[in-house]
Amino acid sequence: MTILLKCLSHTPLRGLYDPNPETAAEVNAVLDATKKEVEEFDPELIVLFAPDHYNGLFYDLMPPFVVATGANSVGDYLTPEGKLSVPEDLALDLVRFVHDKDIDVALSHRLDVDHGCTQILMETTGSLTRYPVIPIIINSVAPPFTPYRRIRKLGEAVGQFIATLNKRVLILGSGGLSHEPPVPLLSGAASEVAEFLICGRRPTPEARAAREARTVATAKIFGTSTCNLTPLNEEWDKAFMDLLASNELQKVDDFEVDVISKEAGRSTHEVRTWVAAFAALAAAGEYKARQDYYKPINEWIAGYGVMSAELV
Numbered sequence: 001m002t003i004l005l006k007c008l009s010h011t012p013l014r015g016l017y018d019p020n021p022e023t024a025a026e027v028n029a030v031l032d033a034t035k036k037e038v039e040e041f042d043p044e045l046i047v048l049f050a051p052d053h054y055n056g057l058f059y060d061l062m063p064p065f066v067v068a069t070g071a072n073s074v075g076d077y078l079t080p081e082g083k084l085s086v087p088e089d090l091a092l093d094l095v096r097f098v099h100d101k102d103i104d105v106a107l108s109h110r111l112d113v114d115h116g117c118t119q120i121l122m123e124t125t126g127s128l129t130r131y132p133v134i135p136i137i138i139n140s141v142a143p144p145f146t147p148y149r150r151i152r153k154l155g156e157a158v159g160q161f162i163a164t165l166n167k168r169v170l171i172l173g174s175g176g177l178s179h180e181p182p183v184p185l186l187s188g189a190a191s192e193v194a195e196f197l198i199c200g201r202r203p204t205p206e207a208r209a210a211r212e213a214r215t216v217a218t219a220k221i222f223g224t225s226t227c228n229l230t231p232l233n234e235e236w237d238k239a240f241m242d243l244l245a246s247n248e249l250q251k252v253d254d255f256e257v258d259v260i261s262k263e264a265g266r267s268t269h270e271v272r273t274w275v276a277a278f279a280a281l282a283a284a285g286e287y288k289a290r291q292d293y294y295k296p297i298n299e300w301i302a303g304y305g306v307m308s309a310e311l312v
């Protein structure tokens, strides 16, 4: 077994509303290098921890964790539509293994996935289908959330499964770091908004376009005094990346959901995917990590970071 880990922020605004050309070029260079590294590693399997943003999962049935044994990209923002190459039998083996380690996960044989899952696949592999991929969706956007210690345990169990495989495995974590995009909350929502959050699958093209236009409109004012969303938090992001790099993963057990939401923004919880990814790697052995990039980018509504890690 050989493992390569990559954790990347995602932002559907990349290509739709970009920062200054120097920053965009820096990120392009980091992502090009990441893709090259993945190509050289030549994974036989990708295990992808990702969030969903009310495209596949809604409050009519909102699971903490879902393993997809089949997945379909909805094609939101600039991502392509279509099936992912999910190895069904291996994904089922993973579900059985993880259950046996006392971690209950939901299962979907046909899960709709969004940019949270697909942007990182496109950026690191250039395609939705190039390599077999098992998506594991961690609820990071629709509160209430399971505690961070459960995410660490989930990652640990998945890592123990990976360690039983005689394969080169790429572990991906997608999302974060600090950010608060204009995603509605169910609590206190107007009735049409609540209806969408509970059961808004497969919106009309017009509804999707309106949602994407709202995100771009917010990006144009994000970080200014006219925007009432929680600003990016560079200090929080750096401390989080330092925690991951210094092999102190168990410290996430003290993370408090509401405190993080207030300090760094409600969607910062997408870092749960990074916690799971690093916990999976740590379960396979001692690791060394590298921070490839970080910049708070208001135009993208993202504390934008990239980290890599491998076993020592």
Ligand SMILES: O=C(O)CCc1cccc(O)c1O
Binding pocket: 010, 011, 012, 013, 053, 176, 179, 181, 182, 183, 211, 215, 300, 301, 302
């Ligand atoms: O849910 C949506 O439509 C917008 C999501 C979104 C916006 C900005 C940065 C992100 O990382 C992100 O996920």
Ligand SMILES: [Fe+2]
Binding pocket: 010, 051, 053, 116, 175, 176, 267, 270
């Ligand atoms: Fe997101």
